[in-house]
Structure formats: C-alpha cells, structure tokens
Amino acid sequence: MPNFCAAPNCTRKSTQSDLAFFRFPRDPARCQKWVENCRRADLEDKTPDQLNKHYRLCAKHFETSMICRTSPYRTVLRDNAIPTIFDLTSHLNNPHSRHRKRIKELSEDEIRTLKQKKIDETSEQEPKHKEINNSNAQNPSAEEGGEEQDEDILPLTLEEKEKNEYLKFLFEILILMGKQNIPLDGHEADEIPEGLFTPDNFQALLECRINSGEEVLRKRFETTAVNTLFCSKTQQKQMLEICESCI
Numbered sequence: 001m002p003n004f005c006a007a008p009n010c011t012r013k014s015t016q017s018d019l020a021f022f023r024f025p026r027d028p029a030r031c032q033k034w035v036e037n038c039r040r041a042d043l044e045d046k047t048p049d050q051l052n053k054h055y056r057l058c059a060k061h062f063e064t065s066m067i068c069r070t071s072p073y074r075t076v077l078r079d080n081a082i083p084t085i086f087d088l089t090s091h092l093n094n095p096h097s098r099h100r101k102r103i104k105e106l107s108e109d110e111i112r113t114l115k116q117k118k119i120d121e122t123s124e125q126e127p128k129h130k131e132i133n134n135s136n137a138q139n140p141s142a143e144e145g146g147e148e149q150d151e152d153i154l155p156l157t158l159e160e161k162e163k164n165e166y167l168k169f170l171f172e173i174l175i176l177m178g179k180q181n182i183p184l185d186g187h188e189a190d191e192i193p194e195g196l197f198t199p200d201n202f203q204a205l206l207e208c209r210i211n212s213g214e215e216v217l218r219k220r221f222e223t224t225a226v227n228t229l230f231c232s233k234t235q236q237k238q239m240l241e242i243c244e245s246c247i
Contacts, residue, residue: 003056009087012058020059020075020225024051061085075225165216173205
C-alpha cells in the first residue's frame with residue numbers, strides 16, 4: 001500500500017521510485033516543527049509516535065542540502081532536517097473542491113510567534129558553533145585521539161551493540177522467510193512498471209518489525225526514505241549465503 005505525502009496540496013505517492021519519502025521524526029521538538037510547517041490542523045493532536053508510523057513527507061518539501069544519498073540504495077535526511085517548502089495557496093484557485101488536508105490559517109499573533117522562534121533558534125546556534133571551534137583550536141590533540149590504546153579486550157560500545165542487534169533482526173527475518181517458504185523477491189522484475197517502487201517481501205517484514213516498535217530498527221531507519229530498499233538484493237543474497245554455510 002503506497003504512502004501519500006502529508007503536505008497540503010501535494011498528491012505525490014511513494015510508488016515513485018525517484019522521489020524519496022520520509023517518516024515524521026519521533027523527537028517531540030522536531031516533530032512539532034514539522035507539523036507547524038505543514039500547517040495541517042488535523043495533525044496537531046497526534047503524538048510523534050502516531051505521526052512517525054502513519055504519515056510521510058516527500059523530498060520536494062526539503063531543501064536539497066537536507067537530503068543525503070549515502071549509496072545507490074540509501075537516501076537519508078540530515079538529523080536536523082526541517083521541511084520548509086510548501087504550497088499553501090494553490091487550493092484557493094478552486095475553492096469548491098474537497099480539500100482533504102485542511103490548511104490551518106495562522107493569526108497575526110501566531111505568525112509573530114513563529115518568526116520570533118526562528119530568530120531565537122538562529123541566535124542560540126551561533127554561540128554553540130563558536131564554542132566548538134574554540135575548543136578544537138585549544139585542544140588539537142583531542143581530534144586526533146590518543147595514540148596509545150589499551151590492548152585488552154574492550155567492552156562493546158553502544159554503537160557496536162546496536163549493529164549486532166540490527167544484524168540479529170535481519171537474520172531472524174531471513175530465517176522466518178525460509179521456514180515459511182517465502183521468496184525474497186515479492187515480484188518478478190518484468191512485472192513492475194519502470195519508475196515504480198514496490199517493496200519486496202524482506203522489506204515488508206522489516207517494516208512490520210519497525211512498526212511493532214523495535215527500537216534499534218526504528219532508530220536506524222527513522223531518517224531513511226521509506227520507498228528505497230533498506231537492505232539491497234546483494235546484501236540479502238550475502239546473508240543467505242552465510243545462512244547456507246552454517247547449515
């Protein structure tokens with residue numbers, strides 16, 4: 001089932017393989033900014049978790065500098081990405097049409113509050129950048145890191161633990177598919193029209209685990225475009241080979 005863009009006056013769907021779609025962030029502060037910029041009154045009473053699960057914005061609503069393509073299979077948003085490009089007026093040309101995504105009309109007080117908030121955020125960020133630059137200038141050795149390392153076996157870092165958990169989830173899905181005789185490919189290549197994105201069986205099961213609340217998976221793919229492969233065909237085949245070699 002395709003995802004529709006939640007932005008007002010936007011009719012794009014996630015079946016377009018050349019256009020990335022992104023989840024609403026679960027961080028309350030960032031999520032609130034997304035909702036404010038969308039100007040949809042019906043989204044204001046929803047929790048960040050509900051928005052993250054059920055609503056998406058397409059890449060057309062973000063500055064290009066906010067989007068990173070880390071590989072042919074992976075498109076992600078920067079951690080601080082906020083959507084700023086919206087069409088809030090075209091529906092006025094056809095006032096008799098049914099407008100499912102109702103746009104919130106801002107009062108003058110609300111407009112002044114939003115402008116002041118942007119000014120405050122900009123002024124807060126400037127001293128932080130100066131502090132970072134000053135500390136780097138005073139402690140150049142801190143960036144290089146210590147040359148001597150303890151040769152004893154160190155405990156896993158949080159990042160390493162999360163990577164292990166992530167791989168564990170991937171192999172669990174692969175084993176489940178094997179037990180249930182579910183093919184990796186959900187569709188034959190010649191069945192999918194060119195330019196359309198259709199998730200394979202592996203991705204569909206991975207999405208189920210994400211929506212069920214697996215924190216490691218949600219954190220890893222929170223800023224990833226939902227209509228790109230989370231795990232490429234090559235990676236799936238490599239995992240399959242590892243499973244076969246262990247049997």
